Amino acid sequence: MIEWIHPGLIFIFGTLLIPVLRGKWKKAYLLLLPIAALIDLILMSKGVFGAIPLSVWHIRFSEYVLTFGRVDKLSLVFGYIFVIAAFCMTLYALHVKEDGHHIAAFLYVGSTLGVVFAGDLFSLYLFVEIMAWASLFLIWYRKTRASSEAGFRYIMVHIFGGVCMLAGIILYVQNTGSIAFNAFDWGFGWSHLASYFMLTGFLVNAAAFPLHAWLADAYPEATVAGTVFLSAFTTKSAIYMLLRGFPGVEILIWLGAITAVYGIIFALLANDTRRLLAYALISQGGYMMAGVGMVSGTLLAADGAIAHAVCCILYMGLLFMAAGAVLEMTGRSKLTELGGLYKRMPATFWLYMVGAFSIAGMPLFSGFISKTMIIESAATMHLPVVWLMLEGASIGAFLIAGLKLPYLTWFGKKEPVVEAREPPWNMLAAMGITAFLCVFIGVYPQALYGILPYPVEYAPYAVGHVVAMSQLLLFTFLGFWLLRGMLHATPTITLDTDWFYRIAGKRFIWFCEKPLLDFADSIDKVLKDIANSFVWFSRNPTAASRIMVLTIGAVVARPFNPAYMRYERDLEELRRMYPNESVHRVAIGTGVLLVLMFFTLYLIIYLTHGVLWV
Amino acid sequence: MEQKKYLFSIFYVCVAASVLAGVLVHVFISSHAAFVWQKIPGFSAIYGFVGCILIIVLSKALGHHWLQREEGYYEKH
Numbered sequence: 211m212i213e214w215i216h217p218g219l220i221f222i223f224g225t226l227l228i229p230v231l232r233g234k235w236k237k238a239y240l241l242l243l244p245i246a247a248l249i250d251l252i253l254m255s256k257g258v259f260g261a262i263p264l265s266v267w268h269i270r271f272s273e274y275v276l277t278f279g280r281v282d283k284l285s286l287v288f289g290y291i292f293v294i295a296a297f298c299m300t301l302y303a304l305h306v307k308e309d310g311h312h313i314a315a316f317l318y319v320g321s322t323l324g325v326v327f328a329g330d331l332f333s334l335y336l337f338v339e340i341m342a343w344a345s346l347f348l349i350w351y352r353k354t355r356a357s358s359e360a361g362f363r364y365i366m367v368h369i370f371g372g373v374c375m376l377a378g379i380i381l382y383v384q385n386t387g388s389i390a391f392n393a394f395d396w397g398f399g400w401s402h403l404a405s406y407f408m409l410t411g412f413l414v415n416a417a418a419f420p421l422h423a424w425l426a427d428a429y430p431e432a433t434v435a436g437t438v439f440l441s442a443f444t445t446k447s448a449i450y451m452l453l454r455g456f457p458g459v460e461i462l463i464w465l466g467a468i469t470a471v472y473g474i475i476f477a478l479l480a481n482d483t484r485r486l487l488a489y490a491l492i493s494q495g496g497y498m499m500a501g502v503g504m505v506s507g508t509l510l511a512a513d514g515a516i517a518h519a520v521c522c523i524l525y526m527g528l529l530f531m532a533a534g535a536v537l538e539m540t541g542r543s544k545l546t547e548l549g550g551l552y553k554r555m556p557a558t559f560w561l562y563m564v565g566a567f568s569i570a571g572m573p574l575f576s577g578f579i580s581k582t583m584i585i586e587s588a589a590t591m592h593l594p595v596v597w598l599m600l601e602g603a604s605i606g607a608f609l610i611a612g613l614k615l616p617y618l619t620w621f622g623k624k625e626p627v628v629e630a631r632e633p634p635w636n637m638l639a640a641m642g643i644t645a646f647l648c649v650f651i652g653v654y655p656q657a658l659y660g661i662l663p664y665p666v667e668y669a670p671y672a673v674g675h676v677v678a679m680s681q682l683l684l685f686t687f688l689g690f691w692l693l694r695g696m697l698h699a700t701p702t703i704t705l706d707t708d709w710f711y712r713i714a715g716k717r718f719i720w721f722c723e724k725p726l727l728d729f730a731d732s733i734d735k736v737l738k739d740i741a742n743s744f745v746w747f748s749r750n751p752t753a754a755s756r757i758m759v760l761t762i763g764a765v766v767a768r769p770f771n772p773a774y775m776r777y778e779r780d781l782e783e784l785r786r787m788y789p790n791e792s793v794h795r796v797a798i799g800t801g802v803l804l805v806l807m808f809f810t811l812y813l814i815i816y817l818t819h820g821v822l823w824v
Numbered sequence: 825m826e827q828k829k830y831l832f833s834i835f836y837v838c839v840a841a842s843v844l845a846g847v848l849v850h851v852f853i854s855s856h857a858a859f860v861w862q863k864i865p866g867f868s869a870i871y872g873f874v875g876c877i878l879i880i881v882l883s884k885a886l887g888h889h890w891l892q893r894e895e896g897y898y899e900k901h
Binding site: 476478479592601602605606609679680681682683684687688689690692693696700703712713716 | 875
């Protein structure tokens, strides 16, 4: 009797059969895997499972134990939502022909589940790395030049994050002698260096300002279905890791609030629909980070961060699905090239709007019941600036994802600018299920609140909350309608912190290759000249000295002595006689051979006599 | 066009309802205010409107004068 099957392994080993199956069987199999994982999750009891002491593998430090299955309330919530999201997204991606795309997606989902249930730092690191590499292929499968370049930058940033994590893990293990993945010590000073490295690694994955640029750079370049997968797993698993490792760290409150506002500003400037949504995703991550930071003040913040992660996975997935459907059907994703599509894709529009109302936090939609928990925590902790920033980011989320994007895509022009029709059934069905879940959680929040780890009394539908949020969003619409002329898209890109590794990095390499290398060459040349003059001198030191003396003599004597011509003649004669290339030159190979022979001889002598002499 | 008018009339009804509800909440339900501004009636409406306009104007100014570049910027530089 097997007491525990890792749900991640269902996905990871499930990929083996994908290339074997064909047609309907393959589609059924792809949908069956997430369902199997969900059943596995439901049957799972809480506890610690799958602990493997490293001594099993005959590794010397046997006191370390790898824990693949830490099952508690926190990991279960994330497990559930990841598996449910995987089902919806697999349905959305069902028409994708490439097996590799499905395999990459399932490895990505499986390793994310590995992260969620990892109880030690080694297996955590292992799964984070698999996540990074598997997700890379969801970008590369777009098979454009832009996607291949963005993919390279994406993996570079994630390697940086991974190395930070690894450094943190090594330092942590050195300091404590334990590899258990629990809350890290926090404070200021060198003794907390391990925590700083770990936090940096986590924040790269969470796309916190200023380490967020990889997300807005790479996600819009991924495949249509790939972006949908990417939107759910990397950032939300990072929120999970932050909740485990750094609950209540104050800096996260501020980082989160800044990220939430920053994402909104950049989303407003974006022209590509999916880049706009990527910035909205970064902004939503800011709420959760702020929630993780506020755990020190109230446990409502922890529940809020988790609930918001769950809701965000659903509505962000839905928004990316709908924007992806437009890209799939029209081949266009730039707002400047879209408009008037409502006549052709009304169903997609209304499904999109469910996601838009959810991200805005409109009552009866999912964002409302989770986002307000985090904002309420800021009020409980008396953080006025944070409260205003988060509330402002709510306005912004509605403005960009709820108004600007749909207005310029589905309306804005009288006639459709491009021929289009509704996407295939599987995409519509996936959007329908996700939209249903968004509304379901919004209408019946107890379904979500019931599985949250901390017992917190929170009534989202208190009259005051509903009225305040309604006013906020209705008047946001008013502001939008007045200034809609200013919101036209422009065919531009926006500089972000990736400028530092895309342009400054390039310039640094130019500096190394040009001025720095030229300088090194000139030093090299001077040294070679000096060496050559020694070589010249040593060929015949007596004659060389005479030449030098005569040369100086000729220069000095010229103005005074009319007989200086004699010197010149002598000098010419001497120079002609001087041995020029008389030194026998040996090819490098011969030289190396001689050296090797010498060393071999030395070795033989050493081995025989050395031993004898002892 | 008819549909648009219809939708806007719904919108105006919602605005009126939310403002009315706000006033009622303010008068009848005395919830504790965490911050000073929560005592202002209709603060959310004001913040929503002003916030929206500020976000649009500030972002556009930032983008126009500093951050936005032509497409292909990274290929050229």
